[in-house]
Amino acid sequence: MAATLEDSTVTYEELADLEREFEEVETEILRRQVELTRPLYEKRAKVVAQIPNFWPLVLEQAPPEIDEFVQPTDAALLLSSLTSLSVSHFEIEGGSNDGSGDPRSVAIRLEFADNDYFEDRVIEKKFWYRRSLDGWSGLVSEPVEIRWKKDKDLTNGLLSLVKRVWDQEQQQAASSNGNAPATAAEKRKAAKGRELTPDEKQLKAKIEEVGLGGMSLFAWFGYRGPKVSAEENRRAIEKEKNDKKLRLAGKKPEVDKKDEEDEDDDEEWDELEIFPEGDTLAIAIAEDLWPNALKFFTQAQEQDALSDMDFESDEDAMEEGSDTEPPSKKVKS
Amino acid sequence: MAATLEDSTVTYEELADLEREFEEVETEILRRQVELTRPLYEKRAKVVAQIPNFWPLVLEQAPPEIDEFVQPTDAALLLSSLTSLSVSHFEIEGGSNDGSGDPRSVAIRLEFADNDYFEDRVIEKKFWYRRSLDGWSGLVSEPVEIRWKKDKDLTNGLLSLVKRVWDQEQQQAASSNGNAPATAAEKRKAAKGRELTPDEKQLKAKIEEVGLGGMSLFAWFGYRGPKVSAEENRRAIEKEKNDKKLRLAGKKPEVDKKDEEDEDDDEEWDELEIFPEGDTLAIAIAEDLWPNALKFFTQAQEQDALSDMDFESDEDAMEEGSDTEPPSKKVKS
Numbered sequence: 001m002a003a004t005l006e007d008s009t010v011t012y013e014e015l016a017d018l019e020r021e022f023e024e025v026e027t028e029i030l031r032r033q034v035e036l037t038r039p040l041y042e043k044r045a046k047v048v049a050q051i052p053n054f055w056p057l058v059l060e061q062a063p064p065e066i067d068e069f070v071q072p073t074d075a076a077l078l079l080s081s082l083t084s085l086s087v088s089h090f091e092i093e094g095g096s097n098d099g100s101g102d103p104r105s106v107a108i109r110l111e112f113a114d115n116d117y118f119e120d121r122v123i124e125k126k127f128w129y130r131r132s133l134d135g136w137s138g139l140v141s142e143p144v145e146i147r148w149k150k151d152k153d154l155t156n157g158l159l160s161l162v163k164r165v166w167d168q169e170q171q172q173a174a175s176s177n178g179n180a181p182a183t184a185a186e187k188r189k190a191a192k193g194r195e196l197t198p199d200e201k202q203l204k205a206k207i208e209e210v211g212l213g214g215m216s217l218f219a220w221f222g223y224r225g226p227k228v229s230a231e232e233n234r235r236a237i238e239k240e241k242n243d244k245k246l247r248l249a250g251k252k253p254e255v256d257k258k259d260e261e262d263e264d265d266d267e268e269w270d271e272l273e274i275f276p277e278g279d280t281l282a283i284a285i286a287e288d289l290w291p292n293a294l295k296f297f298t299q300a301q302e303q304d305a306l307s308d309m310d311f312e313s314d315e316d317a318m319e320e321g322s323d324t325e326p327p328s329k330k331v332k333s
Numbered sequence: 334m335a336a337t338l339e340d341s342t343v344t345y346e347e348l349a350d351l352e353r354e355f356e357e358v359e360t361e362i363l364r365r366q367v368e369l370t371r372p373l374y375e376k377r378a379k380v381v382a383q384i385p386n387f388w389p390l391v392l393e394q395a396p397p398e399i400d401e402f403v404q405p406t407d408a409a410l411l412l413s414s415l416t417s418l419s420v421s422h423f424e425i426e427g428g429s430n431d432g433s434g435d436p437r438s439v440a441i442r443l444e445f446a447d448n449d450y451f452e453d454r455v456i457e458k459k460f461w462y463r464r465s466l467d468g469w470s471g472l473v474s475e476p477v478e479i480r481w482k483k484d485k486d487l488t489n490g491l492l493s494l495v496k497r498v499w500d501q502e503q504q505q506a507a508s509s510n511g512n513a514p515a516t517a518a519e520k521r522k523a524a525k526g527r528e529l530t531p532d533e534k535q536l537k538a539k540i541e542e543v544g545l546g547g548m549s550l551f552a553w554f555g556y557r558g559p560k561v562s563a564e565e566n567r568r569a570i571e572k573e574k575n576d577k578k579l580r581l582a583g584k585k586p587e588v589d590k591k592d593e594e595d596e597d598d599d600e601e602w603d604e605l606e607i608f609p610e611g612d613t614l615a616i617a618i619a620e621d622l623w624p625n626a627l628k629f630f631t632q633a634q635e636q637d638a639l640s641d642m643d644f645e646s647d648e649d650a651m652e653e654g655s656d657t658e659p660p661s662k663k664v665k666s
Binding site for chain 2: 037
């Protein structure tokens with residue numbers, strides 16, 4: 001079918017502006033939703049803390065977008081040791097909901113009982129919703145280290161390596177006194193022109209060697225995403241506002257040629273990423289597992305009840321088992 | 334894993350109450366969301382009306398939950414004739430947002446240009462969010478007729494047959510002067526005890542004969558869902574409130590024995606349903622296709638641009654083509 005936008009008086013920019021208006025309203029609604037549901041989530045946390053294995057049972061029923069990342073060893077570890085899971089919208093919490101923080105930024109916090117794999121009792125990963133100057137937007141994060149017990153590192157050293165590379169980058173940026181590349185696009189360009197550091201080389205080689213299929217869920221704590229700083233995010237939001245004003249005044253916004261040329265490099269930052277789908281997983285946890293935890297738990301209880309009903313005829317069991325409706329469709333009271 | 338609820342002091346009812354509290358807040362948020370986004374949807378409708386083939390292009394990019402129901406003939410018809418698609422939350426519109434209507438009820442309206450298949454210019458289907466006395470909740474609807482041109486009925490008579498059966502039921506209910514079965518559970522029980530009418534028999538036989546795999550998307554207009562009346566919905570909401578009060582006062586709510594016994598019959602109403610997944614499709618249109626239409630359209634434009642770039646090397650094309658991120662993750666401005 002023909003590209004129909006060209007055949008109309010509507011411009012691409014007009015549609016993009018409209019999309020941004022929707023985005024603004026949706027973000028505002030999310031902000032209110034977080035406020036309105038917070039007391040309920042607190043109440044839920046108190047109730048489910050009294051139920052043994054609540055979160056492991058919820059995870060057992062996790063939707064495919066989460067379940068696909070859970071390897072058998074991860075599952076065993078989570079089932080035996082996960083004591084709590086929680087999601088917070090940290091940029092708008094603790095009295096800081098003054099409109100400046102983004103409600104799409106989320107922190108995901110896991111708590112564990114004593115276990116054979118690592119020393120940590122709490123592992124928390126933060127995701128910042130950012131916008132880059134060349135038009136990308138989404139969740140970025142920082143590698144979080146796990147203190148593995150001897151020979152128990154489920155990521156085979158990848159997680160600590162990615163953390164080391166990250167720390168080196170931060171040091172380098174700090175020591176370059178503001179001369180370091182500032183935007184994600186500049187960083188990609190700079191990275192292209194230089195040799196990898198020894199640790200980066202090692203990381204790249206290791207990623208190629210082990211491959212990422214079948215990688216432990218715990219490698220997720222190494223997800224970084226595009227290198228969009230808080231400063232670049234601020235500038236991108238500013239630029240967008242100005243561009244819109246210019247368009248509304250009938251003027252053409254400045255186009256950053258440099259960024260335009262860089263389009264092909266879009267995926268470059270992926271090379272040193274040990275969990276490329278880290279943002280997708282974070283969204284699935286924050287927007288599905290977390291809000292629907294009670295439904296997943298009830299599902300787990302029902303499945304358990306079913307497997308207790310061995311005495312039933314096969315036919316009955318088949319019929320009940322074939323009820324594959326999503327939890328949101330059917331709510332038994 | 335063991336059923337852990339039994340090992341705790343938390344009751345199933347407590348969890349169900351908590352879920353309902355979440356549901357109430359979410360419904361309230363949806364109500365506000367509908368209000369806040371309405372002006373934007375109106376603005377969008379005006380803009381996209383100027384773009385030829387906007388909705389057919391959006392449908393081309395529809396997510397799998399919608400696309401799987403679109404047969405090749407449906408696609409050809411939609412691409413050549415669909416001029417408009419819109420979703421309204423009709424129970425809370427037109428000044429009736431006084432808190433009594435449910436924002437989850439939706440009407441989906443399709444507009445068509447002159448075409449070879451049917452006479453209608455507008456086909457609209459309403460879905461009511463209802464709750465039954467035996468604990469089901471979800472979307473119910475009424476069959477909507479389509480005035481097919483000669484030998485052009487894409488549903489092979491199924492749609493008009495299901496409409497006839499529906500009309501007979503309504504007549505019968507009206508003539509029985511309030512003695513007709515009132516609740517979905519009673520209707521199922523009554524249906525079980527009696528012979529099918531000739532039209533019902535014909536409908537059942539026809540469904541069995543043609544099978545529903547590969548059925549036209551237009552059979553969706555025949556979806557009915559469980560037979561939950563507005564009156565039963567009202568009673569169910571009332572009962573839920575009372576039950577909760579009783580529980581909070583430490584008393585045990587009355588259990589409707591009749592309904593409990595009926596549990597096995599849950600899926601009985603499906604027998605005469607020509608589009609069993611009608612509610613799922615409605616939700617996918619209302620909650621994904623409709624709000625994300627601009628993104629799907631932009632995707633269609635980008636794909637079109639890609640197929641124009643035949644001169645590019647195969648390698649480049651492969652790389653760009655492999656960018657399979659969902660539209661919500663990556664927004665190019």
